[in-house]
Amino acid sequence: MAIRVVLLGQGLVATHFAVGVERIKKGELEPYGVPFAKYKMVYDIKDIEIVGSYDVDEEKVGKTVYEVAVKSVGDILPVPETLKNITVRRGIHLGSMEGLPFRVKGLEDELGSTKAAIERLVEEWKQLQPDVIIEVATTEPAKAFHDVKALEEAIERDDRKRLSASHAYAYAAYLYAKETGRPVVFVNVIPSPLARDDAIVKLFEEAGSLVLGDDGATGATPLTADLLEHLAERNRYVLSIAQFNIGGNTDFLALTVPERNKMKEETKSSIVKDILGYDAPHFIKPTGYLEPLGDKKFVSMHIWWKTFNALEDELVVNLRINDSPALAGLLVDLTRIGKALVERGEKGTAYPVNAFFMKDPGPRGARNMSRIRAYYQLLDYLREKGVIK
Numbered sequence: 185m186a187i188r189v190v191l192l193g194q195g196l197v198a199t200h201f202a203v204g205v206e207r208i209k210k211g212e213l214e215p216y217g218v219p220f221a222k223y224k225m226v227y228d229i230k231d232i233e234i235v236g237s238y239d240v241d242e243e244k245v246g247k248t249v250y251e252v253a254v255k256s257v258g259d260i261l262p263v264p265e266t267l268k269n270i271t272v273r274r275g276i277h278l279g280s281m282e283g284l285p286f287r288v289k290g291l292e293d294e295l296g297s298t299k300a301a302i303e304r305l306v307e308e309w310k311q312l313q314p315d316v317i318i319e320v321a322t323t324e325p326a327k328a329f330h331d332v333k334a335l336e337e338a339i340e341r342d343d344r345k346r347l348s349a350s351h352a353y354a355y356a357a358y359l360y361a362k363e364t365g366r367p368v369v370f371v372n373v374i375p376s377p378l379a380r381d382d383a384i385v386k387l388f389e390e391a392g393s394l395v396l397g398d399d400g401a402t403g404a405t406p407l408t409a410d411l412l413e414h415l416a417e418r419n420r421y422v423l424s425i426a427q428f429n430i431g432g433n434t435d436f437l438a439l440t441v442p443e444r445n446k447m448k449e450e451t452k453s454s455i456v457k458d459i460l461g462y463d464a465p466h467f468i469k470p471t472g473y474l475e476p477l478g479d480k481k482f483v484s485m486h487i488w489w490k491t492f493n494a495l496e497d498e499l500v501v502n503l504r505i506n507d508s509p510a511l512a513g514l515l516v517d518l519t520r521i522g523k524a525l526v527e528r529g530e531k532g533t534a535y536p537v538n539a540f541f542m543k544d545p546g547p548r549g550a551r552n553m554s555r556i557r558a559y560y561q562l563l564d565y566l567r568e569k570g571v572i573k
């Protein structure tokens with residue numbers, strides 16, 4: 185059976201996901217970079233069917249995903265013709281692209297209010313019938329509500345300062361699930377707190393649906409988490425951690441705006457105390473934009489610690505990583521796992537999934553752990569739920 189997927193934000197990650205899934209379906213690509221590809225799961229990668237896409241960039245809305253993909257990755261990848269069947273629709277903006285050099289317009293501007301925009305999305309989704317909705321738009325400043333009434337009031341008041349686009353999308357997904365009785369999985373791989381927002385988790389629980397998040401863990405963060413676990417297990421005392429990322433894609437451009445950078449800093453830094461048990465001095469941030477690097481970012485890391493006999497050791501790691509494909513590979517499993525879990529009655533959020541796939545795993549207050557531990561815990565959980573056969 186197909187898993188019907190809607191993408192929110194047709195940027196580089198969503199485009200790598202769409203292109204990669206279609207290439208796997210055609211049999212021309214091995215699923216490297218998909219963490220659980222070697223296990224037999226109830227849903228196969230070939231079951232994934234992208235049925236809708238949303239953006240707010242005037243250069244993308246109205247174009248097909250094929251046209252968007254040819255423009256952004258056509259020089260490095262063959263773009264499957266099947267993507268001509270999906271046209272990018274207009275989404276909710278709520279200031280998510282403010283301060284960036286793009287011509288944007290949201291549904292709320294077209295229809296006059298955020299509430300009307302949410303209702304429009306629900307109507308469209310009743311036609312598209314998504315099982316999984318993936319939030320992969322530009323990082324935006326966003327704050328949790330924790331209280332359903334406060335969230336609903338902000339929508340009623342059309343409080344565009346307080347509401348984030350991701351909250352509006354998640355609320356629309358909840359309404360869609362509630363009104364159709366069709367459970368939905370909302371996968372949030374951007375830093376906005378959704379799986380860490382009590383209000384959103386409660387609404388999804390009520391609608392028999394799942395919200396997974398927040399902020400996909402792909403590059404330096406999971407590697408740092410595993411290195412810290414290695415040091416913690418040997419009782420080495422970490423004196424400092426420096427980790428920086430420099431990239432040339434529009435995600436890095438967006439992070440040059442201070443409020444957005446802060447969103448990332450929050451989701452990236454939570455690993456230190458959770459894994460070590462103390463807050464070692466650290467500098468962990470997306471650090472800069474350098475256009476020639478493109479999507480292949482440069483990551484550098486320095487960790488310094490005390491070992492036996494009070495001597496001191498250090499490690500230095502340098503990486504060049506294709507940024508967007510790393511997350512796109514995780515989305516393949518998040519889609520299949522999410523759909524299988526919601527069918528097995530999981531609702532609200534699912535910590536074992538978030539702990540492996542996300543930088544800041546929901547629910548609120550949940551611990552970050554090393555990815556190696558999280559991987560094996562998730563494997564046990566998926567076997568217990570019958571998601572992996």
Ligand code: NAD
Nearest residue numbers: 193194195196197239241275321322323349434435507508
């Ligand atoms: P991108 O800039 O290429 O794409 C973002 C897309 O979202 C753009 O097309 C933009 O027009 C669109 N957009 C902005 N606001 C929107 C809205 N309100 N509704 C619908 N569309 C909207 O960025 P990307 O490299 O594809 O990354 C996407 C997101 O994934 C970012 O938030 C990033 O922080 C997150 N993320 C990426 C990685 C990774 O690349 N490895 C890891 C973790 C998280």
